[in-house]
Amino acid sequence: MHSLRSALSNPACRPRSIVKRPGYNSYFALRQSRPAPSFYWTASRCEASSPLRHRILGGTLFVSIIAAAVIYAPTVQAEAPIQDGSQTQPPVFRLDEVREHGRNAKEKWITKGNKVYNITNWIPGHPGGEVILRAVGGPVDQYWNIFTIHKKQNVYDILDTFYIGEVDPRDLVDGKVPVEHVDDPFKNDPKRDETLIVHSERPFNAETPEEGLNVFITPDDLFYVRQHMWVPEVDGAKHGFVVELESGEEKEYTLDDIKKKFKEVTVTATLQCSGNRRKHMTEEARSTNGLQWGPGAISNAEWTGVRLRDVLKDAGVPIDDPPEDVKHVQFVGAEAYGASIPVEKAVDKLGDVLLAYKMNDKPLALDHGYPLRLVVPGNVAARSVKWLNRIRLSDEESTSQWQRRDYKCFGPNVGGNPDWDSAPAIQETPVQSAITSLRDISPHSTQDSKLLQVYGLEEDSVAVEGYSFAGGGRRIIRVDVSANNGRTWQQAELLPSESKGAKAWAWTRWRWVLPRSQAGRCFVVKAVDEAYNTQPEEYEPNYNFRGNITSSWHRVGISPGAKSKVKSSVQRAIRSKITDTYPLLAPHIDEIIPKKSQLDLVKL
Numbered sequence: 001m002h003s004l005r006s007a008l009s010n011p012a013c014r015p016r017s018i019v020k021r022p023g024y025n026s027y028f029a030l031r032q033s034r035p036a037p038s039f040y041w042t043a044s045r046c047e048a049s050s051p052l053r054h055r056i057l058g059g060t061l062f063v064s065i066i067a068a069a070v071i072y073a074p075t076v077q078a079e080a081p082i083q084d085g086s087q088t089q090p091p092v093f094r095l096d097e098v099r100e101h102g103r104n105a106k107e108k109w110i111t112k113g114n115k116v117y118n119i120t121n122w123i124p125g126h127p128g129g130e131v132i133l134r135a136v137g138g139p140v141d142q143y144w145n146i147f148t149i150h151k152k153q154n155v156y157d158i159l160d161t162f163y164i165g166e167v168d169p170r171d172l173v174d175g176k177v178p179v180e181h182v183d184d185p186f187k188n189d190p191k192r193d194e195t196l197i198v199h200s201e202r203p204f205n206a207e208t209p210e211e212g213l214n215v216f217i218t219p220d221d222l223f224y225v226r227q228h229m230w231v232p233e234v235d236g237a238k239h240g241f242v243v244e245l246e247s248g249e250e251k252e253y254t255l256d257d258i259k260k261k262f263k264e265v266t267v268t269a270t271l272q273c274s275g276n277r278r279k280h281m282t283e284e285a286r287s288t289n290g291l292q293w294g295p296g297a298i299s300n301a302e303w304t305g306v307r308l309r310d311v312l313k314d315a316g317v318p319i320d321d322p323p324e325d326v327k328h329v330q331f332v333g334a335e336a337y338g339a340s341i342p343v344e345k346a347v348d349k350l351g352d353v354l355l356a357y358k359m360n361d362k363p364l365a366l367d368h369g370y371p372l373r374l375v376v377p378g379n380v381a382a383r384s385v386k387w388l389n390r391i392r393l394s395d396e397e398s399t400s401q402w403q404r405r406d407y408k409c410f411g412p413n414v415g416g417n418p419d420w421d422s423a424p425a426i427q428e429t430p431v432q433s434a435i436t437s438l439r440d441i442s443p444h445s446t447q448d449s450k451l452l453q454v455y456g457l458e459e460d461s462v463a464v465e466g467y468s469f470a471g472g473g474r475r476i477i478r479v480d481v482s483a484n485n486g487r488t489w490q491q492a493e494l495l496p497s498e499s500k501g502a503k504a505w506a507w508t509r510w511r512w513v514l515p516r517s518q519a520g521r522c523f524v525v526k527a528v529d530e531a532y533n534t535q536p537e538e539y540e541p542n543y544n545f546r547g548n549i550t551s552s553w554h555r556v557g558i559s560p561g562a563k564s565k566v567k568s569s570v571q572r573a574i575r576s577k578i579t580d581t582y583p584l585l586a587p588h589i590d591e592i593i594p595k596k597s598q599l600d601l602v603k604l
């Protein structure tokens with residue numbers, strides 16, 4: 001298999017008409033805690049940033065932080081500043097005063113180290129939602145020791161914009177703020193497969209490795225994991241949920257109730273994180289804010305459960321003619337995650353929205369919502385709430401952070417403090433494709449030769465494989481592939497599959513095999529769905545600061561030396577086969593039989 005790592009330094013794999021714009025650097029890009037396998041390295045702009053550019057960007061960022069501090073600086077009351085010569089000392093606060101600014105206070109403060117921060121204006125934009133309220137009125141240090149994703153310079157810099165003063169030295173013990181023990185909410189998280197590509201440990205976020213992307217049904221243990229918090233402890237035997245009607249009336253169901261009362265349905269559906277391929281947007285356009293996912297924040301499974309519309313009908317909802325004041329169906333999970341979908345999707349008899357309790361014919365894994373989760377085929381995975389415990393009919397969408405802020409897109413010109421209400425929440429996703437495997441195949445291999453026969457080839461070749469997918473149940477009708485960075489195109493073979501469901505909810509895997517002599521230094525893929533939607537070529541025109549729904553052409557490069565390395569590898573295999581068969585020739589093989597004749601001999 002080729003090393004695709006070389007794409008980063010391969011000029012042949014640049015977008016052919018890229019416009020380099022000044023913008024953010026990778027300041028807000030989160031680092032991976034585990035390096036990705038070689039095929040995840042996507043072709044980048046291949047240009048080193050100049051020191052001058054870094055100075056300019058660093059200055060821009062500094063000004064932005066100072067501006068944010070001015071905008072959000074709260075009004076506080078503190079002891080009078082201490083005058084020390086010509087310098088003004090920062091305000092100091094007693095810990096009792098900090099405690100008064102807890103969960104129920106109008107202004108909410110925390111300490112970190114010996115510093116005090118008023119984070120009132122940060123809470124609405126906190127990616128973890130209101131979990132941060134656990135810490136208000138006291139030190140945040142012990143929580144960040146658990147939620148280690150916060151231990152990054154960009155987070156510290158954001159927090160500094162909310163600085164209001166210091167803890168009074170009279171309250172310090174050994175020079176530090178006393179910290180109470182906090183129970184670790186992640187201590188009961190399940191063990192995960194070691195081949196997952198981990199982006200954060202707490203909460204756990206990891207993408208599917210190559211072997212899980214190169215099969216139609218993703219094995220449970222290789223299915224990508226997206227957690228916003230810890231995995232909640234839920235008793236499957238006693239688990240239930242509540243349906244709350246628009247009138248306020250509630251109806252309770254247990255897991256056993258729905259298994260006995262409603263028809264069981266199985267649907268094959270792909271779930272894709274809105275941040276899938278965010279890393280590519282960062283590399284090809286500008287820095288994006290969020291976990292830097294490669295192309296593995298997507299997986300495919302068979303989900304078994306009951307239809308949401310059947311449950312809603314039983315609860316008293318007229319599903320064929322919902323009340324006019326019911327516009328959305330909201331969902332809440334046991335860990336407090338919330339999301340919603342339009343009521344039209346929820347009651348659509350062809351929408352296949354499930355309350356699922358099985359995944360690939362087995363009970364749901366803990367990471368994937370055991371014992372009950374929502375599955376919304378064709379929509380971004382952020383709407384498929386796990387550990388489901390409440391369903392609510394409403395005239396408005398969910399008020400959660402994950403509905404109103406996190407999963408939205410804005411224009412390329414919009415910075416990190418947008419008018420959140422000006423953009424709708426992401427529901428259906430655009431057409432998508434990616435290369436997940438790139439390998440040499442040889443007619444001298446028994447297994448490879450069978451594949452080559454299918455394509456009518458008898459020479460050394462390259463097999464390129466990947467996935468394609470479109471939201472809304474739109475079928476993939478074509479996958480275009482190029483071996484020369486998009487100058488010429490061919491169509492890949494769409495691999496057959498047995499999907500279950502009313503529409504094309506599952507990804508379509510594809511394959512392209514071409515002679516090695518025709519392979520250039522950069523492979524490109526783009527897909528087309530049944531509405532003739534296709535992927536854009538470049539990233540900058542579709543840039544958004546959150547890096548959501550990245551779907552531009554996926555490029556994968558091969559280094560200039562790859563061909564000679566491949567030839568050398570094949571040649572070594574040929575020589576080995578000859579010398580094994582004719583051991584006496586080994587010391588003098590190159591003298592007796594020229595290399596071209598060696599190849600001919602093996603063919604015989």
